[in-house]
Amino acid sequence: MKEQLFLETIKLIIGDKYIGDDCAYLKDLGIVVTQDSLVEDVHFKMDYFTPAQLGYKSIMVNISDVTASGAVPRYVSIALSLPSETSKDFIKEFYTGTKKALDLYDNVEIIGGDITGSDKIVVSICAIGLTSDCKISSRADAQEDQIIVTTGFHGSSSGGLELLLNGNAQQNSLIEAHISPCAKLNESQLISKNIDEPYAMMDTSDGLVDALYKIAKASKKTLVVDFDKIKFDAKLKELFPDNYIEKILYGGEDYQLVATVPKSLLPKLNSWYEIGVVKLGSPVLQLNMNKKTIIIDNIDKCYNHFNV
Numbered sequence: 001m002k003e004q005l006f007l008e009t010i011k012l013i014i015g016d017k018y019i020g021d022d023c024a025y026l027k028d029l030g031i032v033v034t035q036d037s038l039v040e041d042v043h044f045k046m047d048y049f050t051p052a053q054l055g056y057k058s059i060m061v062n063i064s065d066v067t068a069s070g071a072v073p074r075y076v077s078i079a080l081s082l083p084s085e086t087s088k089d090f091i092k093e094f095y096t097g098t099k100k101a102l103d104l105y106d107n108v109e110i111i112g113g114d115i116t117g118s119d120k121i122v123v124s125i126c127a128i129g130l131t132s133d134c135k136i137s138s139r140a141d142a143q144e145d146q147i148i149v150t151t152g153f154h155g156s157s158s159g160g161l162e163l164l165l166n167g168n169a170q171q172n173s174l175i176e177a178h179i180s181p182c183a184k185l186n187e188s189q190l191i192s193k194n195i196d197e198p199y200a201m202m203d204t205s206d207g208l209v210d211a212l213y214k215i216a217k218a219s220k221k222t223l224v225v226d227f228d229k230i231k232f233d234a235k236l237k238e239l240f241p242d243n244y245i246e247k248i249l250y251g252g253e254d255y256q257l258v259a260t261v262p263k264s265l266l267p268k269l270n271s272w273y274e275i276g277v278v279k280l281g282s283p284v285l286q287l288n289m290n291k292k293t294i295i296i297d298n299i300d301k302c303y304n305h306f307n308v
Contacts, residue, residue, distance in 0.1 A: 004299075020218060022202065023069040023129065025136050031074075032129045032136065034065040040120040048164040051090045053179050054123065055097025061205065062127035063105065063183035064255045068203040070137045070192030071129030073185065075111045076102070078125050081118030105185060134192040137201035137259070142219035146199065146260040148276035149269060151187050153177070153233045154208045158251025159240055173233055181255040190269050191259055201259035207250045210299050211258045213285045222281030223260075227289035229275040249287075 011019055018024035023032035038044055038058055049057075059076065066073040078098065082090075102108045160178030169175070184203075191201065200219060202211040208230070216223040230248060237244045260278050261269070285296040 020140065021069065021138055022065040022205075023071070025069065025131070025138075027131075030131050032066060032069045032071040032131060033126065034062055034069075034129075035124065035126045036062050036065060037122060037124040039122050046121070048169060049179070050097075051093035052097035052100070054121075055094040055099075056101045056180060057097075058123045058125055059098050059101035060181050060183050060255065062125045063101070063108070063185070064181070064203045064205060066127050066129035067183050067185045067188040068137070068201055068257060069129060070134045070188055070201060071131045072134065072189070073105055073108050073127060073129045073183075075109055075128040076125055077111055077127075078113035078123070080113065080115045081120075081122035081124075082115065083119060083121065084117060086121075104182070134189070135195050135199070137192070137199055138218075139200045139202055139215045140218040141198035142200040142215050142221050142223070142260040142278045143198060143262075144221065144278055144280050145263075146278045147263045147266065147274050148212070148223060148225060148258065148260055148278065149266070149272040149274050150204075150208070150230070150256055150258040151184050151272055152254070152256045153231050153236075154204065154254055154256060155236050155244060155247035155249075155251045156233050157181065157253040157255075158247040159233075159236045159244070161253070162240070173235055174239070177233075178253060181253065183255060184257045187257055187269075187271050190272070191261060191265070194268055195261060195265060197262060199260050201257060204254045204256045204258060205252060206299075207252045208254075208256075208258065209249045209285060209287075209296060210252070213296055213299050215258070215260065216285050217283045219260075219278070220283050222279045222284055222286055223276060224279055224286045224288065225276035227287055229273070231273065 023034040025032050044054060063073045156174050156177035160174035163175055200215045204211050212223050212225060232248050240247060287294040287296060
């Protein structure tokens with residue numbers, strides 16, 4: 001995948017002190033920092049997004065990275081690159097959407113940004129989270145015998161996107177999952193404020209398998225997952241009977257969380273559920289499915305920003 005190739009190239013030049021997780025943890029300052037971009041015709045199309053929906057989702061994408069670190073979101077800075085024909089109404093609706101997203105969380109503020117010209121719409125957001133009283137996660141910190149837990153339904157956003165691309169804009173739970181995801185701050189805090197040992201946590205922005213494999217690789221552990229324990233929306237199987245499994249495993253942009261925690265913590269994790277366990281072994285994902293064992297040692301089938 002080009003994204004991974006580019007990251008490895010960057011590491012060779014500037015080092016990898018802050019590269020590897022979706023947020024950089026600046027321990028001395030007590031903050032995490034993340035940056036994410038949404039590009040028209042790569043991550044979204046204005047054929048099926050309103051400006052308000054784009055503003056909302058742009059915020060959620062970045063808040064999700066902060067929550068996946070275990071921190072609490074506090075500040076965002078928004079850079080917009082816009083075509084010359086962009087109207088004042090677009091700006092008004094876009095920022096109405098950002099406010100709707102921010103109002104779901106306490107004390108998250110927009111502190112600035114930038115506006116410039118472009119052939120297509122590009123939204124680039126920097127988000128900052130506070131780490132006080134939070135134990136910050138790293139995908140390299142999965143521990144032997146920790147259980148693997150996750151939140152919510154998987155594959156819904158991928159199903160919603162396919163419906164939209166096929167011209168089916170009739171509102172349903174799958175389309176809602178794609179257009180209006182919600183970052184899982186409360187779920188994240190249940191772990192980061194209660195755990196007392198190293199742990200891994202990621203969001204599933206690039207797919208469930210992507211997150212699980214990246215944790216396995218960074219932690220140098222085998223992650224063993226039972227497919228039958230993974231929850232999904234019944235409508236996904238109803239509308240996509242031939243490929244719902246692929247969407248569950250590889251579909252991106254669900255913005256659920258996946259984490260590794262001691263089993264003793266599970267009773268405190270309302271809205272989380274167990275899907276597997278961390279074992280010593282090769283850095284692979286071992287997927288138990290239909291009485292078969294599938295070894296996943298790459299993420300070639302996962303969401304790829306350079307092939308969408």
